Amino acid sequence: MRTLSLVSLLIIVAAVLFAGCTQSQQLQPTPTTTAPEQTPAQPPASSVNTPLSQASVSANTIAIKNFAFDPQTMTVKAGSIVRWENRDPVPHRIMFTDKTESGSDALSPSQSYSKKFDRAGRFSYYCTIHPDMTGTIIVE
Ligand SMILES: [Cu+2]
Incomplete structure (x- = not known):
């Protein structure tokens, strides 16, 4: 008698658990596949970072590229403006x-x-981040 009721109790519990389980599974929304889709392609960075070439072409421009100043030595007249352009990715x-x-x-x-x-x-000047990079401006 006693074992019987125990068994039936277990069956009931199991049934409830099972029912609850299946029910909760049914209630759960089907996993949506709207997971982070690739955001629409953004304008290529290169198109944003091109003002350099558009900038007024100055005869006194020194390019910083490949961890060097180009030209390394520049001679200008007094009162001239020298412009450095960082064309490195750093x-x-x-x-x-x-x-x-x-x-x-x-x-x-x-x-x-x-x-x-x-x-x-x-x-004489240098790059504080890469002290091996040096250059000279000669002002006449
Ligand atoms: Cu540097």
Whole structure:
């Protein structure tokens, strides 16, 4: 008698669990496949980062590429503006050996920095991030 009721109780419990289980499965929404789809293609970064070539072509432009200044030495007239363009995929920062001359902030890729040279002299500079990168501006 006692075992019988126990068994029936177990059966009931099992039935309830099973029912609950199947029920909850039925209630669950079918797994949607709207998982993060690829967001629509964004405009290629290259089209955003091209203002460099559009910038006014200055004779006094120094390209920063392949971890070097090109040209490494530039001669300009006093009062000229020299412009550095970072064409590397990493930041560079121009600092003058002559600390009285101000340098640039860190230049992100495709950023540029312009500086006017008023006094004649020879101005050595380097990249604070990659000190092996050096260059010279000669102002006449
Ligand atoms: Cu650098």
